[in-house]
Amino acid sequence: MHDSAVLAWILFAAQAAxxxxxxxxxxLRPHREPASRFAWVLVIALAPGVGVLAYVLFGEVxxxxxxIGRLRxxxxxxxxxxxxxxxxxxPAIHDRFVPLFRVGTSVNHYVPVAGNRARLQPDSAAAIAAMVADIDAARHSVHVLFYIWLADASGLKVAEALKRAAARGVVCRAMADDLGSRALIRSAHWRDMAASGVRLAAALPIGNPLLRLFKSRIDMRNHRKIVVIDNAVTYCGSQNCADAAFAVKARFAPWVDVIARFExxxxxxxxxxxxxxxxxxxxxxxxxxxxxxxPPPAPGxxxxxxxxxAGVRYSAMPETFVALMSxxxxxxxxxxxxxxPDEPIQAALCASARRGxxxxxxxxxxxxxxxVAAASRSYYRELLEAGVQIHEYAGGLLHAKTLTLDGEITLIGSANIDRRSFELNAENNILLHDEAFTRDLRARQQVFLDAATPVTVAQVEAYSRWRQLWNNTIAMLGPVL
Known part of the structure; x- marks a missing residue:
């Protein structure tokens, strides 16, 4: 046998191994759906080099x-x-809602607590103005964490407010995700905040990307949006620290968010x-x-x-959504x-509509x-046939992550209903039971509905064969990514 043939067999055996x-x-990877395992086996078997590389980059959370050790x-x-x-x-929660809060407690061990008040912010600009006012009124501490923090008008207003607070002796800590806020973190504005006494940290720093690939997934990010002032006021919702114009993706603007101020x-x-x-x-x-x-107990x-x-179980958010839908x-x-969605969420939405x-x-x-647009539309037909009403908002990029249930329960925060939020990102949400706040949020949802176009089964059936093939192919890759 020629040396070249021997070498070829050795390379073939090495590749197969x-x-x-x-x-x-x-x-063997734990917490993976059978469809995901099957998809990865096919990718690795049918595209050996590309498949193995894809698995190294995206195959494991x-x-x-x-x-993880530092977080624990x-x-x-x-x-x-x-x-x-x-x-x-x-003990004060209605029996039918107790299981919802128990699911929430099982995630981080945060128990449902009474005495809270909240105000929905009118829009993104008003939310930034409220944050700045609270920072300017802070007495002891200000903590902010954003996935995306831009050096635009809104982002710099918050940065300047932090600098003013630090100058008068308030302890200010600011953190931004190292990928989502990379431009600000590497700018003079970040250095100016540090020079003014604001304590800064980058969340999940990437460092050398090539070396990072062998240590962890680069696309696992801190997607949270947190503002806490004097241990008594917090903001929670979908809004990053940026203008609605969202300069980094201006062609989709305005970014339409929902955020609330809690006490x-x-x-x-x-x-x-x-x-x-x-x-x-x-x-x-x-x-x-x-x-x-x-503080002493207060009405609320x-x-x-x-x-x-990553520090909690992988199924935390999908379980929360399924519990609420059910x-x-x-x-x-x-x-x-x-x-x-994963299969349980799609099934829970369909079941919700089917039971009236x-x-x-x-x-x-x-x-x-x-x-995501293509993958999402692959699920439309099943949802519509089950009786779910689907609307597409045309007034900008609807970025709000909200859920209202029976006019009594609200879930608001940063988590999307997608696998990235479920498995890769750190998210923060607030679950609450209050008819008044839920009514206000439901009214905001209605504003979105009034500016949206309903999607019908006939429209989905009219998709071209190529569009259906594209949507379904992209959705099929969901378990792999």
Whole structure:
């Protein structure tokens, strides 16, 4: 046998062995749906080189052992999550809603707490103005964390407010995701904040991208949007620290967000969530923040923080969504920009409509992600045939992540109904029980509905064969990505 033939057989055997190793890894990875395992086995088997490389880059949800270790150490150093905001209000919750808050408690151990108040912000500019006013009024501490923080008018207003607060002796800590906010972190504005006394940290720093690939997935990001002031006020919603014009993706503008200002013990839970992210990236111990006495009980509704991410079980957000969808009796209204569900969520939405619940979901008509847009539309027909009402909002990129249930329950925050939010991103949401706030949010959802176009089964059936093929092919890749 010629040397070239021997070499060819050796290379073939090495390739086959490498494929086998990664096929076994794909089969052994925990918490993976059978469809995902099957998809990865096919990719690795049919496209050996590309498939193995794709698996190395995207096949495993890996934040890195050191990072996970630091996050767990931070949580261990902080006071127990179930104790930081006062006694659980579960006994005061209506029996039919108790399971919803128990699911929330199982995620981070934050218990539902009473005595909260909230105000929905009119729009993005008003939300930034409210944040700036609260920062200017802060007495002790200001903590902010954003996935995307731009050096535009809104972003710089918050930066200047932090600098003013630090100058008068308020302890200010600001964190931004190292990928989503890379331009600001590497700008003079970031250095100016540091020079003014604002304590800064980058969330999930990438460092050398080539080296990072071998340690963790670069696309696992801190997607949270958190503002906590004086341990008593917090903001929660979909809005990043940026103008609605959103300069980095201006052709999809305006970015249409929903965010609310909360007062009460739920702010301490959001503080705990911020502290865990901060301590995982820095050596500063924030446990003393929780030594401050709780304020006296005040009137207000029951609420609970839910923070998903690599430090908690992978199924936290999908379980939360399924629990809420399954609890609806009269009406379920959802807005989300990105819809790439797992099977239980798709089934829960269809089941909601089939049992007579008025089930409505609003998507943006134009999505900044062509991949998500195609995948989302592949699910339309099944939803519509089950009786789910689908609307596409045409007034900009609807970025709001909201859910209202029977006019009583609200979920608001940063999590999308897609696999990226479920498996890769750190998210923060607030679950609450209050008719007044839910009514206000439902009215905002109606504004979106009034500016949206209903989607019909006939329209979906009229999609060309090529469009159907494209949508379904992209959706089929969902378990792989």
């Amino acid at each position: 490498l494929q086998l190793v990664f096929i076994v890894r794909a089969l 890996n934040l890195g052992r050191r990072r 150490a931070a949580l261990a150093s902080l006071p127990p999550a179930e104790e930081i905001a006062g006694a659980s209000a579960e 009460g013990p739920v702010a301490r839970q959001m503080q705990h969530l911020f502290a865990s992210s901060w301590m995982a990236e820095t050596s500063e111990d924030l446990a003393p923040l929780f030594g401050e006495p709780l 509704f029951i609420a609970q923080t839910i923070g998903s991410g 609890a609806a009796r009269r009406e379920l209204v959802i807005t989300t920009p990105y819809y790439v 619940v008025a089930t409505t979901i609003v998507f943006p008509k134009r999505n900044d992600s062509w991949i």
